[in-house]
Amino acid sequence: MKSGKTIYIVLAFLVTFSTVNATSPDWGATGHRTIGKIAEDYLKVKTKRKIAELLNGQSLALVSTFGDDIKSDKRYREFYTWHFVNMPFGVSYQDSEKNKDGDLVTGIKKCKEVILNVNTNKEDKAFYLKLLVHLMGDLHQPMHVGRKEDKGGNTFQLQWFDNGTNLHSVWDSKMINHYNMTYTELAENADKITKEQVKYLQNGTIEDWVNETQTFAIKAYESAEIGENLRYNYMYENFGLVRSQLQKGGIRLAKLLNELFS
Template identity: 30%
Template sequence: MRSTRFRGAVVAASFALSLAAAPAAFAWGQVGHRIVANLAQRQLDPKALAEVKRLLATENDTDLADIATWPDELRDNPDTKELGKATAKLHYVDFNDPTCVYSPPKCPDGQCVVEGIRKYVAILGDRSKSDTERREALSFVVHFIGDVHQPLHAGYRDDKGGNDFQVQFQGKGSNLHKVWDSGMLYTRNLQFQAYADLLAAQGAVTLPKPIPPLDNPYAQWAEESCKISKAPGFYPDKHEIDDAYVAVERPVAEERLREAGKRLADVLNKTLD
């Protein structure tokens, strides 16, 4: 994994431009993924935090936010393009079913975000693996737990997670996936650190109760996202994202970011303690 210091500088320099440009069709975009990572790091216990810091230091990084977007950047780097292709299907799960019930056939050959999280949590917790493997796994865990909490990365429609659902947003053509990735979050006009401060100031998040008979928390998180995407009004009837839509749905997105941050911290505390 290449160092993320240069990436961080580029992101900071180009943030103003990204507010006007259509964001990439990745879950939460750069700001959202970094918010999740930042919220999680605040909730790590001392042993887990020490191990996270040790793994990050192997490439001169200091915070989980530094590696939160790396899995989305793989396909743009010739040196990591093949890994990007190999892990592309691990960013989402297609329910293709309005009941939003997860079962193994929803994840053929383990190629979905539910099994992606399971795979990389296991690698991260395996002390026999090299630091390089475990650091890479840490980045995937941070990223995929963010992904599974984005409602359109566990959608029930046959529309490529909302990418095929065209909308008008802020006077420009876009699609619902992009709006949920970053568009609504950018309406806050906050950098990720300030945004995370805002969400953290709301206090501890109350997590949804377990969904019986599921005994797979990662699958539950996907089911929660799917059910959000089928709620009335989530898909706007007039294909227009107006201020009223943002007023209703941005708090939903922010709650998912808070839940993802808490759950990521819980996973890392359990895996690394």
């Protein structure tokens, strides 16, 4: 029979190992829901009505995690590569080598294509609408346009307040969770911006937005060193960008939805 001390050591090892090596999918539930909630504030009345019909009254915040919810179902394995795009730093998406299995850009475009197709049934439209809401969130998480060699920062090991984690997870959820606001609080406290600023943020294409997110990914990689113990100062220097990307993701998601359901 193992002693209590031995069991404790084994459990501690397993907890540490799983924490350090776990891969994070994206913003995490709070981030995705924040983007969905923000988007709802920029939807046209007609758009809201059509979305409500498709989703049977469910909110964008509620369905925003759908892309991750289905990951454990083998039937949806084909959508896995749609959550990210890897391209060498300094190379635009247009000039980069494309993933033959698809990526964030092709995934979003496929969602739009299915939704716009008049022959698509309601069930399929709802499926791809929920996926679109999720992918637009992924597009604005810097590490989803990260380096291929470290899986978007998933193998970039460091510490967050003395606990083992990785750079992807820090940008995915660690900073958001540490800020300790609900998704509704984050959405309600987004920066107040003018209509002109909204139009400016909504300018561009999906490819342009991916290229922009890559510039933030580069900054994220430069913000930390492997093995570093990140603490309050890291939050102070970087959480403003997290909030900005959440707001930008919501505003741009609303633009796509207004176009799709106009």
